[in-house]
Amino acid sequence: MQDNLLTFKDSSPAQMQALLNLALMIKRSPSDYRDALKGKSLVALFEKPSLRTRVSFDIGIQKLGGHMVYLDSQSNQLAGREDTKDMALNLSCWCDGIIARVYQHSTLETLAQHASVPVINALCDLYHPCQALADYLAMTEIFHDVKGRTLAYVGDGNNVTHSLLIVGALLGVHQVVVTPVGHAADATIIEQARIIAQQTGATITTLTDIKALGSVDVIYTDTWLSMGDKTPLETIKETFMPFQVNEALMQQCSTEYVMHCQPAHRDLEITSSLIDSPASLLMLQAENRMHAQNAILVSLLGNLIN
Ligand code: CP
Ligand code: NVA
Numbered sequence: 646m647q648d649n650l651l652t653f654k655d656s657s658p659a660q661m662q663a664l665l666n667l668a669l670m671i672k673r674s675p676s677d678y679r680d681a682l683k684g685k686s687l688v689a690l691f692e693k694p695s696l697r698t699r700v701s702f703d704i705g706i707q708k709l710g711g712h713m714v715y716l717d718s719q720s721n722q723l724a725g726r727e728d729t730k731d732m733a734l735n736l737s738c739w740c741d742g743i744i745a746r747v748y749q750h751s752t753l754e755t756l757a758q759h760a761s762v763p764v765i766n767a768l769c770d771l772y773h774p775c776q777a778l779a780d781y782l783a784m785t786e787i788f789h790d791v792k793g794r795t796l797a798y799v800g801d802g803n804n805v806t807h808s809l810l811i812v813g814a815l816l817g818v819h820q821v822v823v824t825p826v827g828h829a830a831d832a833t834i835i836e837q838a839r840i841i842a843q844q845t846g847a848t849i850t851t852l853t854d855i856k857a858l859g860s861v862d863v864i865y866t867d868t869w870l871s872m873g874d875k876t877p878l879e880t881i882k883e884t885f886m887p888f889q890v891n892e893a894l895m896q897q898c899s900t901e902y903v904m905h906c907q908p909a910h911r912d913l914e915i916t917s918s919l920i921d922s923p924a925s926l927l928m929l930q931a932e933n934r935m936h937a938q939n940a941i942l943v944s945l946l947g948n949l950i951n
Contacts, residue, residue: 648763648945649757649763649764649765649945650763650764650765650766650774650775650941650945651750651753651754651757651764651766651772651774652766652771652772652774652808652811653772653774653777653778653808653811653812653815654811654837654841656815657815657844658815658816658817658841658844658845661812661815661816662815662816664778664940664941664944665778665781665782665785665816665940667940667943667944668778668779668782668933668936668937668939668940669782669785669786669936671936671939671940671943672782672933672936675708678708678709678939678943678947679708679709679710680709680710680948681709681710681711681939681942681943681947681948682706682709682710682711682741682942682943682946682947682948683710683711683948684710684711684948685710685711685712685741685742685946685948686711686712686713686714686739686740686741687702687706687711687712687713687714687740687741687742687743687744687942688713688714688716688736688739688740688742688743688744689702689703689713689714689715689716689743689744689745689746689767690716690718690732690743690744690745690746690747691715691716691717691718691745691746691767692718692745692746692747692748692752693746693747693748693768693872693873694872695746695767695768696907696908697907697931697934698746698767698768698775698934699715701931701934701935701938702744702767702935702938703715704935705935705936705938705939705942706939706942708935708939709939709942709943709947711741711942713744714740729752729755729756729759730755730758730759732756733755733756733757733758733759733760733764734759734760736760736762737759737760737761737762740762741762741763741946742762742763742764742765742942742945742946743756743760743762743763743764743765744764744765744767745764745765745766745767746767746768746769747768747769748769748770748873749769749770750766750769750770750771750772752769753766753769762946763945763946765938765941765942765945768804769804770804770871770873771804771807771831771834772804772807772808772811773804773805773807773808773906774808774811774812775934775937775938775941776805776808776906776930776934777805777808777809777811777812777813778812778937778938778940778941779930779931779933779934779936779937779938780809780812780865780904780906780930780933781812781813781816781818782933782936782937783904783926783929783930783933784796784818784862784863784904784926786929786933787902787926787929788862791813791816791817791818792816792817792818792845792846793817793818793819793846794818794819794862794863795818795819795820795821795860795861795862795863796809796813796818796819796820796821796861796862796863796864796865796904797820797821797822797823797858797861797863797864797865797898797900798820798821798822798823798865798866798867799823799824799855799858799864799865799866799888799890799894800823800824800828800866800867800868800869800885800888800890800914801824801828801867801868801869801870801871801885802822802824802828802829802830802831803830803867803868803871804871805867805906806822806824806830806867807830807831807834809865810822810830810834810835810838810849811834811837811838811841813838813847814838814839814841814842814845814847814849815841815844815845816845816847817842817845817846817847818847819847819848819849819850820838820847820848820849820850821849821850821851821852821858821861822835822849822850822851822852823851823852823853823854823855823858823888824851824852824853824888825853825884825885825887825888826853827884828884828885829851829853830851835849835851855887855888855894856897858894858897858898859898860898860899860900861898861900862900862901862902863900863902863903863904863926864890864894864895864898864900864902864903864904865903865904865905866888866890866903866904866905866914866915867905867906867914868908868909868910868913868914869881869882869885869910869913869914878913882913885913885914888914889913889914889915889916890903890905890914890915890916890919891915891916891919892916892918892919895919895924900924901924902924902925902926903915903919903920903922903924903925903926903927904926904927904930905920905927905930906930907927907930907931909927
């Protein structure tokens, strides 16, 4: 694994599988890892709000014997008071790792360039790698092996879509991305995922016609408006409503499971009844954020004991 976790796109399939296996081991035997971060301190910088990421990192780091300092920059640019470069240089004097949720991916690149400690992407405009690892951990627990399974992502092509594409391609998951015209995932990232997929036999298909979506193992959706997107909901609701993940779509695709990274907007991108149904993997995904992130932390800066 590289020294920072910004995207996973430079990981190999073997590295990705090893990290997933580590997450499973940490989830199954947490006491084996209780000193993995003993004496280590991490700083978490958040330019945007968070429930799951903030709490799961904080509690997860405690479970590994480490300590997290939350730096409250919510709704502010990190570099409002000083340059991002100077923040990276200063924080590196005291902490062993930096977790950052930022608006621009370039902010993470600047942090990583100047910090002498690992930088972990806790969501940016282009990627949400910690989420994708947790999601494939959930799928692994359901299907035992995700290779050869098919995940359909339905909705807005965004940071979550991009990380699912990259991590899924590394793990050999077939993916169908269904987005309304004008809301597709980033073409460069789709191409990168397709290149990765050549190593694992995964296929990546893009559609704009939701009626063309056939049988899949899992349907995944996310908010139609990501944090920082000021588009009024009313102007896009008409476009996105046909892409709502609901019981009819589950039936159309003979799908047993539904996923969402949350926060979810009930009866917009997903029906409330589906969230609360036995098909829902949402709380497993949320729970797995901590185990997936702990695997990342142990890999990047753990006092490895195994
Ligand atoms: N899924 C996720 O990242 O949730 P938060 O925005 O609450 O951290
Ligand atoms: N795409 C969403 C994910 C939230 C976890 C956003 O960026 O707001």
